[in-house]
Amino acid sequence: MQPRPFSMRPARVKRLAVFLGTAWLAWAGIFAWMAGREAAVESPPTPAAGGAELFERHCASCHSLDAMRAAAGTPDDAPRRKEVEQFLDGHSEATADQNRQILDFLATGHAR
Ligand code: HEC
Numbered sequence: 800m801q802p803r804p805f806s807m808r809p810a811r812v813k814r815l816a817v818f819l820g821t822a823w824l825a826w827a828g829i830f831a832w833m834a835g836r837e838a839a840v841e842s843p844p845t846p847a848a849g850g851a852e853l854f855e856r857h858c859a860s861c862h863s864l865d866a867m868r869a870a871a872g873t874p875d876d877a878p879r880r881k882e883v884e885q886f887l888d889g890h891s892e893a894t895a896d897q898n899r900q901i902l903d904f905l906a907t908g909h910a911r
Pocket residue numbers: 854857858859860861862867870871883886887890891892893898901
């Protein structure tokens with residue numbers, strides 16, 4: 800298509816303005832979306848934070864945090880960890896993966 804000399808016909812100017820406005824809005828939207836995604840990728844929840852929340856949801860109604868900290872043992876106590884994991888298999892309503900997160904949280908004792 801041959802470039803035509805630009806004229807100030809109102810209909811054409813208006814169409815151009817609408818097009819530019821739409822394009823700008825779309826770009827702003829895409830940019831905001833990307834910025835939001837990046838923020839989410841940069842700050843994944845720490846395992847401890849996830850574990851704390853899972854503990855609240857699945858265990859805290861029946862167990863105190865202190866008692867469970869004591870029951871879970873320390874991070875280097877592998878035999879105890881295994882024992883509790885197996886116990887939770889039949890005991891906990893959470894998934895095995897969530898149980899591990901809960902136990903990580905309990906064993907390391909991170910602040911909530
Ligand atoms: C519906 C109530 C209930 C919920 C929810 C529950 N428990 Fe229990 N749990 C019990 C009862 C009752 C016992 C047996 C009596 C006891 O030892 O306190 C027990 C026992 C335990 C024991 C053994 C106690 C010990 O001293 O060794 C552990 C460990 C345990 N629960 C961890 C958990 C964890 C972790 C969760 C969450 C994933 C959880 N429980 C959710 C009721 C519950």
